[in-house]
Amino acid sequence: MSKECTLCDQGKCQPTFVYVVGNRDGTGSVKVGISVSASKRLAQHRKKTRRDLVVHWKKLLSCEFAAFDAEQAICDQLDYCRDQGDWFFRPVGDVVLIAEKACK
Numbered sequence: 789m790s791k792e793c794t795l796c797d798q799g800k801c802q803p804t805f806v807y808v809v810g811n812r813d814g815t816g817s818v819k820v821g822i823s824v825s826a827s828k829r830l831a832q833h834r835k836k837t838r839r840d841l842v843v844h845w846k847k848l849l850s851c852e853f854a855a856f857d858a859e860q861a862i863c864d865q866l867d868y869c870r871d872q873g874d875w876f877f878r879p880v881g882d883v884v885l886i887a888e889k890a891c892k
């Protein structure tokens with residue numbers, strides 16, 4: 789039996805990363821997302837965009853629903869500078885600060 793989740797009422801939750809991905813040199817747009825494996829997801833983004841992407845920040849939350857809520861909160865705050873999808877035109881340091889606050 790898995791432990792009951794204290795963050796949602798779903799009962800069985802998967803630990804899930806909230807992550808911030810962007811160009812290695814900090815230029816260009818920045819992606820906010822969630823994934824069970826931040827490194828696997830990074831590899832997928834690299835294939836799709838052909839950019840030299842790195843994970844600038846990640847945090848493992850114990851609940852996928854909590855991670856989803858955090859991602860939504862981050863994306864809502866960045867909505868005004870949305871590029872496409874969950875990519876945003878903001879300095880990566882700013883996005884990381886927003887992400888840290890949303891994942892406390």
Ligand SMILES: [Zn+2]
Pocket residue numbers: 793794795796797798799800801850851852853854
């Ligand atoms: Zn949960």
